[in-house]
Amino acid sequence: MxxxxxxxxxxxxxxxxxxxxxxxxxxxxxxxxxxxxxxxxxxxxxxxxxxxxxxxxxxxxxxxxxxxxxxxxxxxxxxxxxxxxxxxxxxxxxxxxxxxxxxxxxxxxxxxxxxxxxxxxxxxxxxxxxxxxxxxxxxxxxxxxxxxxxxxxxxxxxxxxxxxxxxxxxxxxxxxxxxxxxxxxxxxxxxxxxxxxxxxxxxQEKFIAETKDLKTKNGNTLTITIVRKKENKSPLPVILTSNIYAGPFDEFFGKRAAVYNYVGAVVNTRGKRNSPDENNPFEHEAQDIYEVIDWVSKQPWSNGKVGMIGGSYLGFSQWAAVKKLHAALKTIVPQVAVGIGIDYPAQNNIFMSYMLQWIQYVTNNKLTDEADFSNFAKWDSINTAWYKSGKSFRSLDTISGKPSKIFQRWLDHPGYDSYWQKMVPYKEEFSRINIPVLTTTGYYDDDQIGALYYFKKHHQYNKNADHYLVIGPYNHGGAQSFGFTYVNGNPIDPAARISIDDLAFSWFDYILKGGKKPDILKDKINFQVMNTNTWKHVPTLDKMHTSTLKFYLQDRKNSSSVFNKPQNKSFTTQTVDFKNRSEKDLYYRVSKKDSIKTTHSVYFESEVLDKDMIISGNLSGVFNVSINKKDFDTDTYLYQIQPDGQSFLLSTHIVRASYSKNNEVRQLLAPGKLEQIPINNSIFMSKKIEKGSRLLLVVGVNKNPAWQINYGTGKDVSDETIQDSGEPLQIKWYNDSYVEIPVYKD
Known part of the structure; x- marks a missing residue:
């Protein structure tokens, strides 16, 4: 008992x-x-x-x-x-x-x-x-x-x-x-x-699948997988995907095209699967895909028309393919396309630590190294070890235990120079792209900046570009598959939960088979306004908003509103000690259950909004600053503080100050001099902000293990070490600096 x-x-x-x-x-x-x-x-x-x-x-x-x-x-x-x-x-x-x-x-x-x-x-x-x-x-x-x-x-x-x-x-x-x-x-x-x-x-009952090796004119080998539905006996248009992620996805992409009644063709990049060649990601697609298109368009199961589809790297591959346009290529559907040199491996000229993890993922073997890539604890420890060591960013591959020529080669090109430019269309080359294009991306897409870069450049250089955009509350995976019910823990409107697959193949039916244009494509820009359950359709990106609201970097206690230009010029001082690698994180307390990290940042809070407002588009504006060094990397976040006390991240922006005016040429800052840093290439968002909300603007310095650390000496940032840090960085954020918020009104 x-x-x-x-x-x-x-x-x-x-x-x-x-x-x-x-x-x-x-x-x-x-x-x-x-x-x-x-x-x-x-x-x-x-x-x-x-x-x-x-x-x-x-x-x-x-x-x-x-x-x-x-x-x-x-x-x-x-x-x-x-x-x-x-x-x-x-x-x-x-x-x-x-x-x-x-x-x-x-x-x-x-x-x-x-x-x-x-x-x-x-x-x-x-x-x-x-x-x-x-x-x-x-x-x-x-x-x-x-x-x-x-x-x-x-x-x-x-x-x-x-x-x-x-x-x-x-x-x-x-x-x-x-x-x-x-x-x-x-x-x-x-x-x-x-x-x-x-x-x-x-x-085997449903499909005919074959895998073979193609020899290019310069002697390289590419492995290609072709999938057809058995019941389709006549020649059909071919949907081609160029895939560096060799493995199960090859047959998936092929079968996906086949069930939509196309021939699916998936070619692996050099060095993958059966290819004995060297694997240099991004470097050869513009050359190789032209020959692949030529080959598939002449096969007996092809009717001579080719379309391309794919997301992320596979989206980049399509832009590489149109650098030299083959006559058989009739349309491309780039989804969440990597903007090589634009948003990856550097975003606005700041290299990311993730690049090394990805390089090893696609180069460790002939397929993909899933176990290594998914070992997040390993990569977190590598990035943290580098951060705490104070060694140069160039040493990251050595710290990982596996030196990488690709990693080092990428670091040799911190500006958007000819190395990156030769991989995809550049300037006037966009004017020669006269085939229809459908781009999809999302407000939560890691490659949104890249996807929109191609869209903007195509329309800039080709005034008659037949190029449509669909953008909504999708993450990197959703914008190349379907709208999930929840994204980043937030519910998305039912209207946004569309099948991106169905949209893409309806587009192919429209272009390649004379079918009906997809209903959602009512104009060149088609965007879902979160929290309204509606889609909007406008002819250009700047029509996503009808006005703007300037949020000034000022304490609202000293002004009637952060949205009014300050009468007296002043500044907020921020100090960042690059030698300190063990500081405690700081937070803005939103509510008992929510907080926003503000380490290495200063923040500015708006008054409570007295009416609903739709923020639609991306942030612009200018930071007026003076610093005691020659360079630094800015870090900007705009949050909604909802009436229920929960925060919602609306947009982000990072940039290397010395490249903020021209991503091709570095222009160092003059210490102690007032400088202007324009805000370009920030994240797009469209959402109704409810009455009773506040906006919180967090601006500061990018200093964490996920990115390079810019010590401000003016030397190549990849070579700087903690010994270059010198005295702490001091920034004066002047109160006439502003972030311009895009606002939409019917």
Whole structure:
């Protein structure tokens, strides 16, 4: 009796501390682990539904719940939860393939028990049933969805369990993480070999796929994958993708084109897959793609018309392809296109640490090094080690343990010089691009600046450019697939939840098959106004707003409004010590649950807005400053402080001051002299700002492990070290500086 009371007290104490009983023997005994996990998952489910732990939005809640239900062996419930999760999408068919691996596992486990059949038999039946229910347009995604990395899943589970060594209890967050890692390990270990084979059989029934090597005129080798739907016997237009991410996506892109009734062709860049050539990202696409287009346009399954599609690097590839335009190329659909030398590997002339992680991702092997790229802890530690060491940015590859010629070569070109210019159209070359173009990007897209650079330059140099833009609340992935229900934790309007795939292939039907123009393309610029559930359509980017509002860098306590030009000139002084690598972060407290980081920054707060306002477009303006050095990197953020006390990031801007007037030629600042830094190439956003909100403008200096550190000596920033830091940077931000906010009114 005493033992029962003692155990009861232990469980009460664990519950009060948000901890669960979890014997330490589970760490080393897989049999005990298998017995303990269902009970642990049930306890986590109970905690997940409490006010303290319930996620802020329904999508995150459903995502966690269906996983926990599978671990708890509540298979029927998990399938229902997953169905409800998918129905939260405006068009839930866009998500039918999502998490299909877990669904197949649940279906098979449930059927194996109910029908008293073997798991492999139940899995085969579950797969055939699910495959038959999925819309044809989503079938190409099935292979990707079930391609879980079994070895990595097992490693993560082992790592997660190791944290419990010597413990007899586990807290809520650790338990949730353990349940998720356990689920990945058991699911993909159980289904992957068989489901991969089942997908292959289905693909062979539906598609004709072939992979071959092409020899270019200068002797290089490129691997190309061609996919056709078996039922299509006549020659068709070819949808070509140039893909550096060799691997499963090659067949996916090919099959995607095929199910929309085109021939899909996917060529890998030099050095990838079967190519013995050197892999130098970005450098040869303009030359190679011309020959690929020439080849595919002359094949018996081609009707001579070629279109191109793809996102990110694959978007860049299309702009490389039109530098020398082939007659067979009739249209391109660049999505979230990398602006090489514009927003990657440097954004507004500031190199990013991420570039090294990406270089190794695409050059470590003939496919992609997923394990290394996804090892975020490793890369965080490398970037942090570099930051704390005070060594030059050029030493980052050495610190990583793998010197990189590509990394060093990129650093040799801090301005937008001929090295970058030769990769894509430059100036007047845009005037010769007379084929229709459809660009898609998003307010949350990492390559928005690049995507819009091409759009702006095309229209600048070709006044008759047949070039359309669709931009909405999409991130880098969404703007090349479909509108997610939530982006960055925020719900997006139902009107924005469109299929980008459907839009792209409707465009191809329009251009290549004489079909109907997509309904959304009512003008050259088509943008979704967040928080209004509406789309707007205007002829030029500057028509996204009808007026502007100048936000001056002044304390509103000394003025009736930050939006009024100050009567008396003054300045706010900021000091940044580049030698200090251990300072504590500073925050602007928005509410009890929200804060904004203001380290190395100063901030200015507006009065409460007395009416709704639509901010639409991107920030412009000018900073009037004087500094005690020859250069620095600015960092700007505009936030909405919502009436509910939550912050919302509206736009950002960074730039190297010495390149702010001309990204090709460096113009150093004169210490102690008043200088002007124009604000260009900031992030576009369109959103209704509710009455009762405030705007918070945060301006400062870019100093963190994610970017180069500009010490202000005027030397090549990549070569500067902490020994060059000298005295702390002192900035005078004059109050007649302003950020010009674009405002839209009907």
């Amino acid at each position: 005493k033992i029962k009371i003692l155990l009861a007290l232990i469980f009460v104490n664990l519950l009060q501390a948000q901890k669960f009983y979890f014997p330490q023997t589970t760490v080393t005994d897989s049999v005990i682990l298998e017995k303990q996990m269902p009970g642990l998952a049930l306890q986590v489910i109970s905690s997940l539904q409490t006010k303290k732990n319930k996620p802020k939005n329904d999508v995150d809640f459903s995502d966690a719940l269906f996983r926990l239900q599978i671990v708890a062996k509540e298979y029927k419930k998990s399938i229902n939860t997953l169905s409800e999760y998918r129905n939260q999408y405006a068009d839930h068919h866009m998500a039918d393939y999502k998490f299909i691996g877990y669904e197949l596992y649940s279906m098979a486990k449930m059927d194996a028990t109910e029908k008293k059949t073997s798991f492999p038999n139940a899995l085969r039946e579950a797969f055939n049933k699910k495959y038959g229910s999925i819309p044809e347009k989503q079938i190409p995604r099935i292979g990707l969805a079930v391609d879980g990395d079994v070895n990595e899943a097992r490693k993560l589970l082992t790592k997660t369990l190791a944290k419990q060594k010597g413990k007899d209890s586990i807290d809520y967050r650790a338990a949730l993480a353990l349940c998720k890692s356990y689920l990945n390990a058991i699911t993909y270990s159980a289904i992957k070999p068989q489901v991969t084979q089942l997908v292959t059989v289905k693909d």
